[in-house]
Amino acid sequence: MVTARAAATFEPVGRSAGAARAFVRDALLGWGLPEVVDDAVVLVSELVTNAVVHAGTAAEVCCLRETETVRIEVTDHHPERGLPAYADVPVTASDRYADPDGEGGRGLLMCSALAERWGVEYAAGSKTVWFRLPLPAHVAGTRYAVPATPGSELPSSTGPLHVAVVQLDDDGRVVAWNPDAEALFRHPADTVLGRPWADLAVWPQGPGTGLGLAATLRLARWEGSFGLRRADGGTVEVYGVQVRVRDTEGIPSTLCLLVLEPDRAVLRSPARALPGDKAEPGGARLDLLAGSVGTDDLDTLLQRTVERARDLLDADAAYVLLTTEDETEFEVRAATGLTTGHRRHARFPVETGNRYDSARMPSVHEDLSTRPTGLALLTDSGLRSLLTVPLKVEGRLIGSLGIAAAAPGRYDNEDALRLQFAADRVALAIESTRLTELERLRRGSLSFLVEASDLLAGTLQHEQTLALMAQMAVPTLASWCAVYTNGDHGAPASLAFVLHEDEDRIDPLRALLDKTAVPESGPTHGVRFWTAPTDTARAGGLADSPELGGLLGETVVLPLTARNRVIGLLALGAPAGIRFRQEILELAEDLSRRAALALDNSRLYSERTATSQALQRSLLPPDLPEIPGVEVDVYYQAAGEGNEVGGDFYDLFTIREGTYGFAIGDVCGTGPEAASVTGLARHSLRLLAREGLDAPQVLSRLNAAILDEGSRSRFLTLLYGELTPQPDGSTELSLVCAGHPLPLRLRTDGQVDRAATPQPLLGVMDELDLTAERLVLAPGEVLLCVTDGVTERREGRRMLGDDGLAEVLTGCTGLTAGAVALRVQRAVERFAPEPPSDDMAILTLRVPTQRTG
Numbered sequence: 001m002v003t004a005r006a007a008a009t010f011e012p013v014g015r016s017a018g019a020a021r022a023f024v025r026d027a028l029l030g031w032g033l034p035e036v037v038d039d040a041v042v043l044v045s046e047l048v049t050n051a052v053v054h055a056g057t058a059a060e061v062c063c064l065r066e067t068e069t070v071r072i073e074v075t076d077h078h079p080e081r082g083l084p085a086y087a088d089v090p091v092t093a094s095d096r097y098a099d100p101d102g103e104g105g106r107g108l109l110m111c112s113a114l115a116e117r118w119g120v121e122y123a124a125g126s127k128t129v130w131f132r133l134p135l136p137a138h139v140a141g142t143r144y145a146v147p148a149t150p151g152s153e154l155p156s157s158t159g160p161l162h163v164a165v166v167q168l169d170d171d172g173r174v175v176a177w178n179p180d181a182e183a184l185f186r187h188p189a190d191t192v193l194g195r196p197w198a199d200l201a202v203w204p205q206g207p208g209t210g211l212g213l214a215a216t217l218r219l220a221r222w223e224g225s226f227g228l229r230r231a232d233g234g235t236v237e238v239y240g241v242q243v244r245v246r247d248t249e250g251i252p253s254t255l256c257l258l259v260l261e262p263d264r265a266v267l268r269s270p271a272r273a274l275p276g277d278k279a280e281p282g283g284a285r286l287d288l289l290a291g292s293v294g295t296d297d298l299d300t301l302l303q304r305t306v307e308r309a310r311d312l313l314d315a316d317a318a319y320v321l322l323t324t325e326d327e328t329e330f331e332v333r334a335a336t337g338l339t340t341g342h343r344r345h346a347r348f349p350v351e352t353g354n355r356y357d358s359a360r361m362p363s364v365h366e367d368l369s370t371r372p373t374g375l376a377l378l379t380d381s382g383l384r385s386l387l388t389v390p391l392k393v394e395g396r397l398i399g400s401l402g403i404a405a406a407a408p409g410r411y412d413n414e415d416a417l418r419l420q421f422a423a424d425r426v427a428l429a430i431e432s433t434r435l436t437e438l439e440r441l442r443r444g445s446l447s448f449l450v451e452a453s454d455l456l457a458g459t460l461q462h463e464q465t466l467a468l469m470a471q472m473a474v475p476t477l478a479s480w481c482a483v484y485t486n487g488d489h490g491a492p493a494s495l496a497f498v499l500h501e502d503e504d505r506i507d508p509l510r511a512l513l514d515k516t517a518v519p520e521s522g523p524t525h526g527v528r529f530w531t532a533p534t535d536t537a538r539a540g541g542l543a544d545s546p547e548l549g550g551l552l553g554e555t556v557v558l559p560l561t562a563r564n565r566v567i568g569l570l571a572l573g574a575p576a577g578i579r580f581r582q583e584i585l586e587l588a589e590d591l592s593r594r595a596a597l598a599l600d601n602s603r604l605y606s607e608r609t610a611t612s613q614a615l616q617r618s619l620l621p622p623d624l625p626e627i628p629g630v631e632v633d634v635y636y637q638a639a640g641e642g643n644e645v646g647g648d649f650y651d652l653f654t655i656r657e658g659t660y661g662f663a664i665g666d667v668c669g670t671g672p673e674a675a676s677v678t679g680l681a682r683h684s685l686r687l688l689a690r691e692g693l694d695a696p697q698v699l700s701r702l703n704a705a706i707l708d709e710g711s712r713s714r715f716l717t718l719l720y721g722e723l724t725p726q727p728d729g730s731t732e733l734s735l736v737c738a739g740h741p742l743p744l745r746l747r748t749d750g751q752v753d754r755a756a757t758p759q760p761l762l763g764v765m766d767e768l769d770l771t772a773e774r775l776v777l778a779p780g781e782v783l784l785c786v787t788d789g790v791t792e793r794r795e796g797r798r799m800l801g802d803d804g805l806a807e808v809l810t811g812c813t814g815l816t817a818g819a820v821a822l823r824v825q826r827a828v829e830r831f832a833p834e835p836p837s838d839d840m841a842i843l844t845l846r847v848p849t850q851r852t853g
Contacts, residue, residue: 004031004065007246008220012052012059020048020061023220024072027063030221030243034361036070036133039114044072046110047129051076062246068135069116075128161266164238164258172197172217175253184238184260186231202227202235217254220244223268225261239264286312286422289429298430298437302334305401305426310336313415315403317383320391321359322399322434323350324582330359330400331581337404338381346579348376350397359400362389362416367408378404385410389420391427398431438583445587448476452591456598460605469570469595470499477588478572478580480505480551482513483560485568485599486521493518493568500551508548512537513571519557521566527585530557530571553578556585558592562600570595621651621682627660629725631817635825635842639789647674647714648787648839651682653689658724661689664843665718666740666787668763674839677714677763680705685720695720695736696770699762706763715763719743719756719785723845726776731847733775733783738762741791744806745775746782746820750813752806755783782820782846784809789840790824795832804831817846 006027010016024044028037044061051059057077064071108129111118115131122128162184167176173196177189185200192200203213203226216222223241230236242256259266288305302320310318317337321330329347350359365373365386372379373386383404391399401423405411452472459465466483473481480500484493495518498510516536519528534552542548553574560568570592574580580588624632634650647667655661663685667674684705688698699720706716717740723733737743739761742754756773777783786805793800808827812820821844828836 001067002064002248003067005062005245005247006030006220006243007060007062007252008244009058009060010048010052012056014053016052016059017045017049020059021045023061024063026221027243028070031065033065033070033135035136039133040070040072043110043114043131044074047074060246066132069132070135071130071132073128073130075126077126161263162259163266164256166197166256166258168197168217168254168256170252172214172254174200181258184258185228185236191231200229202229217242218244225264228258237261239267241267286418288312288422288426298433299334301430301433303336305430306334306336309401309403309419309422313387313403313411313419314405315387315410316405317381318401318403319377320399320401320430321348321377322391322430323397327397332377333399335377338377346377359388360390360397362420363387364411364413364416369408375402382406384408387411387416387419389416389423391423391430393427393431398427398434401426441583445583445590448472448587449590449594453594456594459598460602462599462602462606465595465599465602466497467499469591469599470497472591472595473570473572473588474499475501477584477591479575480509480573482509482571482573483568484518484571485560486566493521496568505548505551508545509551512542512548515540519569519571521559521569526559527589528557530555533573552576554580556580556588558588560592560596560599562596567596567600567603621653624652625654625660627652627723627725629729629847630723630731631844631846631848632662633816633818633821633844635821635840637789637836637840639837639839647678648789648841649678649682650841650843651685652843653686655689655722659722660724661685661720661722662785662843662845663718663720664740664785664787664841665716665720666789666839666841667716668714674714677706677709677716680709681716681718689722695722695734695772699736699738699770700768703762703768704766707766715739715761717741717761717788729779729847731777731845733777734772735775736770736772738768738770741786741788741802744784744802744809745777746784746809746812748778748780748813750810752809777845777847779847779849780814782809782812782815782817782844784820784824785843785845786824787839787841789836789838790828790842792838793828793831793836795834800828800831817844820844820846 006023008020008023010020010023021041021044024040025037028034028040048059048061051057051074055076060073060075062073062075064073108118108120111129111131114133116134118129118131120127120129162180164181164184165176165178166174166181169175173194174192175194177187177192182188187200197217198213201213203216219242221241221243223239225237225239227235228238237260238258239261240256240258242254244252245255246252257267286309288308302322306318306320309315315337317335319335319338320333322333323329324331324347328350330350332346332348365371365388368378368384368386378386381404383406385405385408386402387404388400388402390397391401401419403411403419455468455472456465459468466485469483470481481498482495483497485496486493495510495513498506498513500506500509512533516532519530519532533555536542537548537552551573553576555571555573558570558572559566560570570588572580572588620636624634632652634652636648636650638648648665649667650662650664652660652662663682665678665681667677667681681702684702685698688701693701699718702716702718706714716738718738719735719740720738721733721735723731725731735743735756736759737756738759742756742758744752745755746752755775759770760768762768775783784805791799791801791805804827805824808824809820812823815823821842824842824844825840828840
């Protein structure tokens, strides 16, 4: 049984699909059927698009309200579509007409998915697709906040209230006139039937008055005020609602419902603002932006909004939810009056799967104890009345504003309408401020990551890298941070560093984490939530202790992944009641990737440095032996950062009782390659000297060993000598200077002379003719032996040279061996402002004036 009908025709243009959607939405909402609006609008949109875009013909849409269903028909007139042989039989089989791959079949497939029943009816030159949607039963305790008539505007009358029903045909002539119309306008039905409506209606004329009467009668739906002539010649002001309908034979007509103007609240939709009406029904306008704040402060704006909404509507609690970037979840951004257990930044799905909890329309929940809402924010809150309205900008959902009270039945549709008007005004300010905040956050995130990369790249020290990681995370990303590093050879991860924004809580936090099982490494990417610290604190009764109270909230773990393997874990913690925002977690992931690579680099550098230093130390001589009657001191410096041994080397060792060997040499080049020859030379000298060979024989054998290295060999300058302290206090030396800077002797009177003559260097020729030179150092005399890093010290074109070194040594008369070495070293450093770039070795031998043993 059809109880109501609405119809409209739409031209074959692209905008007709949107107009058809609006027509169907208005018709169904006017009948009080918001539950079926969404499905109906989707289906009509698809079917009208097929007609006006693909078929290229006008489309007629007819809505029929039946007892238990709504039937909607869409008719098109494709000129090329013939009449099938079975056209007189309604078709309901979707597989007969719907082509999944063709654009024309999508509407029928959607009908089969959403409608209770549907079908296709063919006639000559036309096709009608119809579908039926069931009307759901009303859900007790919850309804959509469809505008209702304010109680203050209901008419008061001593007599009955008359509602005139007038039907007009497609030419605008009266075809039906009910008894209430006779009572209101004093025209008997037989005197007006067949008359043009223009004879009776006094339609507003003149500029700015809108459409004329004829054009208005062809609208799908219209309401407003105009005049109507009575039988006595007078004019009465009426308020009318007219709907364009079509009968079962397809003949259009217009149905008009009329009441006297003072009684317009009986028919008028409160959502329609008329001249002279109040901006909002049901009370004073709500202004949620009073006392506006800076547009760049989103949190303050939202908090001020919820507090004003709560106060203006006398609520017990209020909250604002904003959608995430993908618009699939709500995030709690501000709340007042809720218990502390409901955390800020908590997230909930936008769609709950229940139509009566739709966030896209205003809704009134009369009693949450009768039918709880799907919003987890209010679970166990003790609140029973709830009013929610959407926050929309240009039709896009950006959030939801809700107010709640402890008493049931506190709010009605009028409250929802007032709050929705206020929310519409504040939504644009919220969205503008949110976009500003997001842009600021993005720029801040980029600056943060650039700074983090610079800091992490500035160190290769493992411990310093750990500290930098934690300091960058706290407090920018979290209130506390812990870094776990994996052990060597598959050993489990261990706690390496802990930092809290409150230094007094670092030790209690570390103690708690030491008792907590280390989180599993898990996947090589992504954020995981970690509850173990909170569980450990609760199990030990520490959750409410003064040291840890309020410390443990949400905790997340991020893998530290470098070179396709997990080298550790980064744990971030928030205070109790606080959840991590999505943008913070994304920023933490970026930081963890950069920090992991820096941490792995520092680990590799530390391991290689330790290995290099261990190998280099093996090339240096052990502690120098004490020589009776001779003072010995050495200064050594290898060029290059992190190098302990280079191409320069020295040695002093015991050959046999009473005789000692000493050497100072310089391998061509610097670095590891030169150091390898250094090791060969130093160990060979000791071995050959202790075999009883004299100095020339020792150097000849060493020359052969260097040449045996083939392409790896390097030439070597070497000063080698043997010294023997004499009973008279002097020291006898045997020297061979193979291509090395000549040693200098400082006499007691300050005179400096060369203590040897130059001979061929090693590692170049197979056969060497070397001769040992004898020298006796008297008490108080000094022998200074250096490498070319001393004599070739430069400042521009100026070089220290042998003469400069001799001048320095002249001023060392009377100094100990150690003091002589120190003065030479200082002279070398002060010779030029730049630090030395070459290896440098200084060996001083001095015979004291009085023997020490």
